[in-house]
Structures are given as C-alpha cells and as structure tokens.
Amino acid sequence: MLKKISSLPFNGTPEQEAQLVKFIDGIRTQQGCLMPIMQEAQSIYGYLPLEVQQIIARELEISVEEVYGISTFYAQFALSPKGKYNISVCLGTACYVKGAQALVDRITQILGIGPDECTADGMFSLEACRCIGACGLAPVLTVNDDVYGRLVEKDVDDIIKKYQ
Amino acid sequence: MENVNITINGMPLSVPANYTILEAARLAGIEIPTLCHMKGKNEIGACRICVVEVERARSLVAACVMPVSEGMVIKTNSPKVMQSRKMTVELLLSNHNRSCLQCVRSGNCELQTLAYEFGVEDAGCFDGVKTESVEDKSAAHLIRDNSKCILCRRCVAACKTQTAVIGANNRGFDSAIGSCFNMDLNDVACISCGQCINVCPTGALRERDDTQKVFDAINDPTKHVVIQTAPAVRAALGEEFGMEIGTNVEGKMVAALRRLGFDKVFDTDFAADLTIMEEATEFLDRVQNGGTLPLITSCSPGWIRYCEQFYPDMIDNLSSCKSPQQMFGAVIKTYYAEKNGIDPKDIFSVSVMPCTAKKYEIARDDQSAAGVPDLDATITTRELARMIKKARIQFTKLPDEEYDNPLGADTGAAVIFGVTGGVMEAALRTAVDTLTGKDNENYEFTEVRGLEGVKEATYNVNGLEVNVAVASGADNAKKVLDAVKNGEKNYHFIEIMGCPGGCINGGGQPIHTQSEWATIDIKALRAKALYDQDKSMAIRKSHKNPMIKTIYDEYFEKPGSHKAHKILHTSYKAQTNTIK
Numbered sequence: 001m002l003k004k005i006s007s008l009p010f011n012g013t014p015e016q017e018a019q020l021v022k023f024i025d026g027i028r029t030q031q032g033c034l035m036p037i038m039q040e041a042q043s044i045y046g047y048l049p050l051e052v053q054q055i056i057a058r059e060l061e062i063s064v065e066e067v068y069g070i071s072t073f074y075a076q077f078a079l080s081p082k083g084k085y086n087i088s089v090c091l092g093t094a095c096y097v098k099g100a101q102a103l104v105d106r107i108t109q110i111l112g113i114g115p116d117e118c119t120a121d122g123m124f125s126l127e128a129c130r131c132i133g134a135c136g137l138a139p140v141l142t143v144n145d146d147v148y149g150r151l152v153e154k155d156v157d158d159i160i161k162k163y164q
Numbered sequence: 165m166e167n168v169n170i171t172i173n174g175m176p177l178s179v180p181a182n183y184t185i186l187e188a189a190r191l192a193g194i195e196i197p198t199l200c201h202m203k204g205k206n207e208i209g210a211c212r213i214c215v216v217e218v219e220r221a222r223s224l225v226a227a228c229v230m231p232v233s234e235g236m237v238i239k240t241n242s243p244k245v246m247q248s249r250k251m252t253v254e255l256l257l258s259n260h261n262r263s264c265l266q267c268v269r270s271g272n273c274e275l276q277t278l279a280y281e282f283g284v285e286d287a288g289c290f291d292g293v294k295t296e297s298v299e300d301k302s303a304a305h306l307i308r309d310n311s312k313c314i315l316c317r318r319c320v321a322a323c324k325t326q327t328a329v330i331g332a333n334n335r336g337f338d339s340a341i342g343s344c345f346n347m348d349l350n351d352v353a354c355i356s357c358g359q360c361i362n363v364c365p366t367g368a369l370r371e372r373d374d375t376q377k378v379f380d381a382i383n384d385p386t387k388h389v390v391i392q393t394a395p396a397v398r399a400a401l402g403e404e405f406g407m408e409i410g411t412n413v414e415g416k417m418v419a420a421l422r423r424l425g426f427d428k429v430f431d432t433d434f435a436a437d438l439t440i441m442e443e444a445t446e447f448l449d450r451v452q453n454g455g456t457l458p459l460i461t462s463c464s465p466g467w468i469r470y471c472e473q474f475y476p477d478m479i480d481n482l483s484s485c486k487s488p489q490q491m492f493g494a495v496i497k498t499y500y501a502e503k504n505g506i507d508p509k510d511i512f513s514v515s516v517m518p519c520t521a522k523k524y525e526i527a528r529d530d531q532s533a534a535g536v537p538d539l540d541a542t543i544t545t546r547e548l549a550r551m552i553k554k555a556r557i558q559f560t561k562l563p564d565e566e567y568d569n570p571l572g573a574d575t576g577a578a579v580i581f582g583v584t585g586g587v588m589e590a591a592l593r594t595a596v597d598t599l600t601g602k603d604n605e606n607y608e609f610t611e612v613r614g615l616e617g618v619k620e621a622t623y624n625v626n627g628l629e630v631n632v633a634v635a636s637g638a639d640n641a642k643k644v645l646d647a648v649k650n651g652e653k654n655y656h657f658i659e660i661m662g663c664p665g666g667c668i669n670g671g672g673q674p675i676h677t678q679s680e681w682a683t684i685d686i687k688a689l690r691a692k693a694l695y696d697q698d699k700s701m702a703i704r705k706s707h708k709n710p711m712i713k714t715i716y717d718e719y720f721e722k723p724g725s726h727k728a729h730k731i732l733h734t735s736y737k738a739q740t741n742t743i744k
Contacts, residue, residue, distance in 0.1 A: 001338070002334055002338050003334070005345055005346065050344070050345050050743070053344065054743070054744075057744070062328070063327065063328035063329060063331075063344075063353075063744060064344040064345075064352075064743055064744060065328060065329055065330060065331040065343055065344045065352070066328060066331060067344070068331070068333060068344035068345060069331040069332055069333050069344075072333045072334045072335070073333075073334070073335045079345075
C-alpha cells in the first residue's frame, strides 16, 4: 500500500533536532546505521517528514532519496504524524466481518481524516491495524493504550468525545 | 589470480577464480543475457534474466553475481533455463506499456530484443492490473515514463555517483523509481546530466525530443538556421549508423547537416578556442591581481548546476565564461548577424551536443547577448541521428564535407574539449605561450589525459608554479572541492565536467547495451578519436586559430575586454531551494 504523506506543517523543535543529531553522532561510523537512526528519529518525532529526512541525509552525507526509499519500504516507518490520541481500528478477519469498516467510516466522518492521517490540531490520528489478538471482543479499536470492544458504529461518537 | 576448472555446456574451461559465471561464459563465447547488471556499478542479481543451471544447486542461479568455483558444472541454455528466462520476460511485459511501435527506443531496447530472442509469442499472456504511473515531464532535459520501467535500477546506480536524486520507492507492486516524497525531477537536485537515460534498457527514460522544433525552423523561409556541432558528437554519431565505435565522422556529419537543410554548418570548436582565450586571460588576471582561486572551468552545464546547488559558496571560483555552446550562440547573434546584415530575431540557432544538460542551459538567465536567447534549440547526438534517419539520408555513404567558414575554423586544442582533461590541456597550451611569450613546442600535457575520475599535475611556467586538477563526474567533483575547502589541496586551476569521462560520455550520446559496456572500452575509443584528430591538425593551439585573431581585431578588441564580457560571459546564482 502506498504511504500517505502528511501535508500538515512540521512542528519539530531545535531540542528534537539536537537529540537526533546527538544520536547520529554516536552511531554514524557504524555500518548499517541508517535503520537505527530512522527508528530513533521516528521515536523522537513520531513520524519521518521531509524535514526530518533532510536532517538525517545532511548528517550522513547521503541524499534524501536514499532515506525516503527506505522509509517507504518498511511498514514500521510513518510519513504522517500520530495524534495525541492514536485511534487504531482492527481490520483483522474477525473484526472485519463484525463490521469494523463501519467504525473506520464513522471516525472519518467525525474527524475528517482517513487512515494514516492526523487532524490539523494534532489531537487525533487514525490507523487501520491487523489482528491485535482480541477477536473475542470484535470489533475492536484502541485509543493509545485503551481497548474498546464489542462496538457498534454509534459507540464511536462517545469514545471520541471522551478524548476531546 | 589462480584459475579454477569449470564446465560450461559440456565444455571444460579454466577461468580466473574471481570471475562470475557471466564473465566465465564470455570466455566460452556465450553472452548470457542480463537486464539489471552493470559491471562494477549495479551487481544486484535482481532481474533474474541471467539465470543458469548449476549442478547440485538448489535452484537456478543468477550468473551475474554467482562466482565460479572449482569443478562447477554450468548449463547456460538448458530447457529449464530457457523456460525461466522467457517467463521472466513475459512477466515483465505483463506490467509494461507495450507501445513499441511509437517508442523512441524501438530497435534499441534490451527488453524488446530479449522478447524477440526468447521467442515470446504472446506478450500479453500474463496481462492483469498494471502499476499506475504518471509521466514526469518537469525537467528541461528528460521525460520519465514509468509505464515502461522494469525496475532494473540501472538509472539509480548511474545517479548514485552523480547526485543520487532518484531511487526505488515503495514496495511490491507499488515499487517505482522516482524522487523523494513524490517530487518531480525539477524539484530535486538533479543536474540534468542524463547519465540515467544512457543506461536505461527500455524507453522509461528519454531525452526531451526537440527535433520537430528544428525541422520546423528549417522549413520556415523567414529563418536563417545555423547549427554548431560539439567536438564529442563527431566521435560518437557514427555508432548510431552501425559504424565502429571511435570512428570520427566529422565530414559525414557536416554533409548530413547540409542535406537536412541547415543554412550554415559551424563548429563549436571555434567557440572552444574563444573560451580558451577568455578563460586563460581570466586565469592569468586572477593570478596576477589576487582574484579568487582556484579558477574552475564553466563549460559543463551539469557541473554548473551541481556547483550552484551543492557548493554555492564556490560560485566565485567559477569562470565567468559562458560555455562554448553559449559563446557560439552569442557570437552568431551579434558579430555574425551584424556582419551579414541579418536581424538576430530572424536567426534560429541550433546546437548538436553530446549533452542533455544543454537543454537546461539554453534557458538559463544571462544567456541572451543580443537581447534574444543565444540558442533557440539544442539537440543531442541521438536526436541528430533520429533526424538523419527520418530524412532518409544515407549517412555511411555520404562524402566528407568541410564546415562553413568563417566560424568553422578550429584547432586541435578545441577538439579535445570533448574529453575530460581536454579543456585544461587546451588552456595550458595557451597560458604557457602567453606567460613565456614564446611558441612552445612541448604543448602536449599528457598528465591531465586519461579517464581517471581525478587527475592532478603541477607545472612550472616561467617561474610560476601552477597546480591543476581535473575531475569528471559529480562524485569526483565533490572529492576535489572538499579537498580545496578543507585546505588539503592548493590548486590554482580546476577543470570539472559533470559526466564521468567528460562529454564523450555525455547523457546525449548513443546508447549501448550493458554487455557492450562490459566488453568494450567505449569512452576510451571515443576519446582516442578526438586525440587522434588533435594530433592530425596543423594548428593545435587556440590562440593560433586565424579566425580568433580576426574576431578580436574586428569585434572584441582583446580577450577580457568590456565588449567580450558583455557578450561572452555570464553569471551564476546559488540554487538552494531544491531537495538534495
């Protein structure tokens, strides 16, 4: 699947950049250092927008394209930021047949974002995930670490309200 | 290196132990087909076209990356191998835009050739969904059509040593060659060198074709159409017509251009001599008056674009001389126009170049000496061949003809501009004579010749020690520039060309298969054609070109004059907004 590239403005801070550069300094001479650097960058910023990939490219003296190619190959890297609250809807087989797609559609309707997108205020992001092992509670969604199961479409409204 | 004994198709063979199966098979007279393989540059075993059967191996192996070993028994054309290769091509074709009849690479496409050779009967036998793509037409010099891309990554490998702005993005069926964050080529730090086009096995990458513009001008009775030809074109154009690599076809090329209908056929070499006059003067001026050193040549627009993007702090080191193409264009629309009583607006000035970056260069700022663009169109060696073929001109049967005068006069110094080290040598020939005030007989500066990426030499001229460096290809330019910036090297004069090997290997030159590149030293043969011509010429120093003397007497007064600056020089600016 093609990754969604966020069009939200980049809000990185100089402190975040300093943290990333410090990490790079400690590892830059190691062969194969790019992957751990990208993982660290994602843990600092939550995602890998152009501005972050440019920092990595500049520090390692490689082109942004070299970083970007890897960021689009591995599922673990995101090009769109996560919100303060990340809503993850399970689209595994059990959840799907129990109507999980309707949950996704309802969230999109309320928040105006599709999967792999983040609201402009940075509060909510949405992702579709694979089985989280709670098939007995299907359909299931999580908001950060909170799990909600046996849902129907209209339950979504109350869940989102709790976090607004 | 010791040898190992192997068997290929039942024949015993002794081959160096560090050979791959692909190289070993060549010794047996078998050229195993490849698509992704580029010797020394892209050895990734990805395309699976080169598979062969090796006894006791679990499956077919990729000959391009599999080293030979003692006792290895190889079959290169067993039914299993043939079946596998054919199916691989059929699968590639299932996701390929098979518009072969209209494709610019028809007849010179490695995928087409393999489909024919393997006997593919139904190119659509595996048809299904195709990967979606949009043509990238953003760049002045090239068009990328991923519907014809086979993901071999040869372009990526070619770009890696340039500016590495393209790569493989996404994964699986969505995999596509492109730039970061889906940007157009024009938004990233591409230098328009066109090296990617030269290695593309299919029609996925092609130069922007300007031949129709040129045909239209020729057929416009109100236009006086003038063409100039760069030195490196004559060393390669013959290849498009099946002539041996390294054949100098200057005379036939001139004849063909006349038959195409150009009003005047001139030689860029004249402007190369002019460049030397201006650049040597600029160099001596900077040395004597404490100007910015090292002085760096400015003939290669790929290099200029690289400098402006990656070394904006070194723009002052660039020679302010326009490239020979642009100087020639400027002379045509000023001196030549005045002398012949032609309004510059009625002149259509064309160049044929080994270069794709020239397409970018003609639209640069500060390249309009007569108030109109110095050049109206530029075509590559390949496009010229296309025009000649379209006009059904029988190139190989043409007589050798001479350039038109007066702007066809040239020297050996100008001819070697087409190869890495040539501009430096030409400049040295003139600078040494100027400094010593003599007509020196030792004017072959062989230290700066050859196809190595970086060359250095030190010359003592009349008590003045001059350290020079020559680099070709962006990665080598970087090495030299970093050494200057770090203070490791103290050069006075540097020649840089954007393409590896210089213009003879420009992005607009005839395309060859990778098996030809692996077995023939194409760059060296083209370079030899130019050095041979230099050797054969009566005048081999730019300042001895009689037309150069005339044009300074009649028009520019002296090198570096106010008028020369206005017409023959240009300016540069940092390009910091592209993504590197």
